[in-house]
Each structure stands twice: as structure tokens, then as C-alpha cells.
Amino acid sequence: MIDFDEYTVGDHRAACPACSKTPRDKSLGITILAHDHGIARCFRCDFVQLRREQRELSPAEKLAFQRRMEALRRQHDAEQRQRHAEVALAAATRWKAASPVDSHPYLSAKGIQPHGARIEAGHTLLVRMSDVHGHIHNVQSIAPDGVKRFMPGGRVKGLYCPIGRPSGRLVVCEGFATGATIHQDTGHAVAVAFNAGNLLAVAKSLRAKFPCITLVIAADDDWKTEGNPGLSAATDAARAVGGLLAVPNFAGLDRxxxxxxxxDLHRLSGSVEVPA
Ligand SMILES: [Zn+2]
Incomplete structure (x- = not known):
């Protein structure tokens, strides 16, 4: 929650209490009017907080409020575009400097082939994060112990790592190891969307690029997490693009x-299938 008393009358940018990971992140716009009416709105998530006094705002004041918040949003969006462009340049440089990889502890631990991943400084695995035109905007680094990171401040939304060439069917999933396994076991092309929150954006971009292809959204079944975020995001994405939903079936296995x-399913059962 925002303490409006901490802010003077005027317009401010601040970290969002709901989605910012560092205090330096200024995704929240705050507008305080002279008589203490205030609004805080996040330009990335759906966080909104209002401060209301007894008196209703006049239509002119409401309009002024809206315009000032719009100006803050434009400022935020311009800064974000600038940051995304800087990170995209750095990502392409890292990608070019990295080498093709044959073996890596993470690949061995997951039982997967590299599928175009590269190695940086002899130990860090790099996975490309591209748009539908094939342009790299970010990279996911995977340390030998499996710790994964995106480049801070970089774009993630709508980016994916392609594995294989789409023909008739294209599978969208969350993680690189998951995508590699699906491709190895089924031969289908895969788009790795990196996390549940990005499945929808990636599925929509791919639907726009391939209007006639069958999209299969392969869910992570977060069965022990409240609300099962993996399954629910995959279900939403499949619905939005008229795609199929594939859920790993652990029935009869020591899960x-x-x-x-x-x-995980491949590790326990030896192979996986997605609907044909
Ligand atoms: Zn937020």
C-alpha cells in the first residue's frame, strides 16, 4: 500500500508495492491534487490505490487528473522502451560472444540436448529470447547449479526461444528444459515462453504469425501451489488462441x-506425449 502522506502535491513516480522487485523500479505513477485527492496507478500490473476526501471531484478536476496520469504513463513507457533497447543491444552482444555448447551440467541434469543454447565464460548457459521476427531482445542465463536469470530491465513479454521448425503444430511451454524434452520426445516445434505469465503473450504473437497452425499449450501442473498458476495460465492462453491444452499426466507414477x-514426467516415465 502507498502512504499518500509521504508525497507532496504534484506528480511522482515510485516502485509498485505489488510488482516492483527493486526500489529503483518506477512503474507506479502517483498524482496528488491540492486538496489531498490522490491516485496511485501501476503502469505494469493492475495495482490502483485511491485517496478520497469527502468532496467529490469536479469534471474539470477529473479530466486534469486523467491527463496528468497519462503524462506519467507516457514518461514511464518512453523510459521502458529506452531500457529495453539498451538491454537488447547488450543481449545481442553477449549472444554473439558466446560459443556453441555440447555439454553442460544443467543439460546433463535435465537429460536434454542444447538446441542452439550457447555457453558464456565457460560455465553459463545462454538461452536466446527472441521476438517473432527472430530478433534477440534478452537472454536467459542458466548457471551450472540451475539458477536462471533474465537481463535486468530487459523485455520479457512476448519473447520466446524457438526449438525446431513449425509444421502444422507448435507447442508453447514455460521452461527451456520442458521445451527441449517435448521436442526430443515428440518432434514438434516448441516455443519456450520462460514463465507462466508470458504464455498468453507468446501464444498470441505466434497465432498472429501462424494463423493456421495448431497451437498446443503445454502446462506446468503446479499441483502443490495455491491456485495452480501454471495450469491456469496455460488454460487461459489455450482459450485465447483457440489452441489445445496439454497437461503432464503423472497418474501411477511416484510423483x-x-x-x-x-x-519431470520424462524423468519418471521415460517419455512424454502431447495431444496429436
Ligand atoms: Zn505493479
Whole structure:
């Protein structure tokens, strides 16, 4: 929650209490009017907080409020575009400097092939994050112990790592190891969307690029997480693009709490299938 008393009359930018990971992130716009009416609105998530006094705002004041918040949003969007462009340049440079990889502890641990991933500084695996035109905007780094990171401040939404060439069917999933397993076991082309929150944006971009292809959204079944975010995001994405939903079926297997995706299923069962 925002404490409006901390802000003077006027317009401000601040970190969002709902979605910002660092205090330096200024995704929240705050507008305080002279008589203490105030609004805080996040330009990235759906966080909104109002401060209302007894008196109703006049139509002119409401309009002024809206215009000032719009100006803050434009400022935020311009800064974000600038940051995204800087990170995209740095990502392309890192990608070019990295080398093709044959073996890596993460690939061995997951039982997967590199599928175009590269290696940086002899130990960090890099996975490309491209748009539908094939342009790299960011990279996911995977340390030998499996810790994954995006480049801070870079774009993530709508970006994916392509594995294989789409023909008739294209599978969208969350993680690189999951995508590699699905491609290896089924031969289908895969788009790795990196996390549940990005499945919808990636599925929509791919639907626009391939209007006639069958899209299959391969869910992570977060069975031990409240609300099952993986399954619910995959269901939404499949619905939005008229795609199929594939859920890993662990029935009859000795499933651990952390077994959620098709890579885990392969480890337990030896192979995976997605609907044909
Ligand atoms: Zn937010």
C-alpha cells in the first residue's frame, strides 16, 4: 500500500508495492491534487490505490487528473522502451560472444540436448529470447547449479526461444528444459515462453504469425501451489488462441512435490506425449 502522506502535491513516480522487485523500479505513477485527492496507478500490473476526501471531484478536476496520469504513463513507457533497447543491444552482444555448447551440467541434469543454447565464460548457459521476427531482445542465463536469470530491465513479454521448425503444430511451454524434452520426445516445434505469465503473450504473437497452425499449450501442473498458476495460465492462453491444452499426466507414477512439468514426467516415465 502507498502512504499518500509521504508525497507532496504534484506528480511522482515510485516502485509498485505489488510488482516492483527493486526500489529503483518506477512503474507506479502517483498524482496528488491540492486538496489531498490522490491516485496511485501501476503502469505494469493492475495495482490502483485511491485517496478520497469527502468532496467529490469536479469534471474539470477529473479530466486534469486523467491527463496528468497519462503524462506519467507516457514518461514511464518512453523510459521502458529506452531500457529495453539498451538491454537488447547488450543481449545481442553477449549472444554473439558466446560459443556453441555440447555439454553442460544443467543439460546433463535435465537429460536434454542444447538446441542452439550457447555457453558464456565457460560455465553459463545462454538461452536466446527472441521476438517473432527472430530478433534477440534478452537472454536467459542458466548457471551450472540451475539458477536462471533474465537481463535486468530487459523485455520479457512476448519473447520466446524457438526449438525446431513449425509444421502444422507448435507447442508453447514455460521452461527451456520442458521445451527441449517435448521436442526430443515428440518432434514438434516448441516455443519456450520462460514463465507462466508470458504464455498468453507468446501464444498470441505466434497465432498472429501462424494463423493456421495448431497451437498446443503445454502446462506446468503446479499441483502443490495455491491456485495452480501454471495450469491456469496455460488454460487461459489455450482459450485465447483457440489452441489445445496439454497437461503432464503423472497418474501411477511416484510423483514428488516438485514434479510439475513435462521434463519431470520424462524423468519418471521415460517419455512424454502431447495431444496429436
Ligand atoms: Zn505493479
Amino acid at each position: 514428488g512435490e516438485k514434479d510439475t512439468d513435462f521434463n
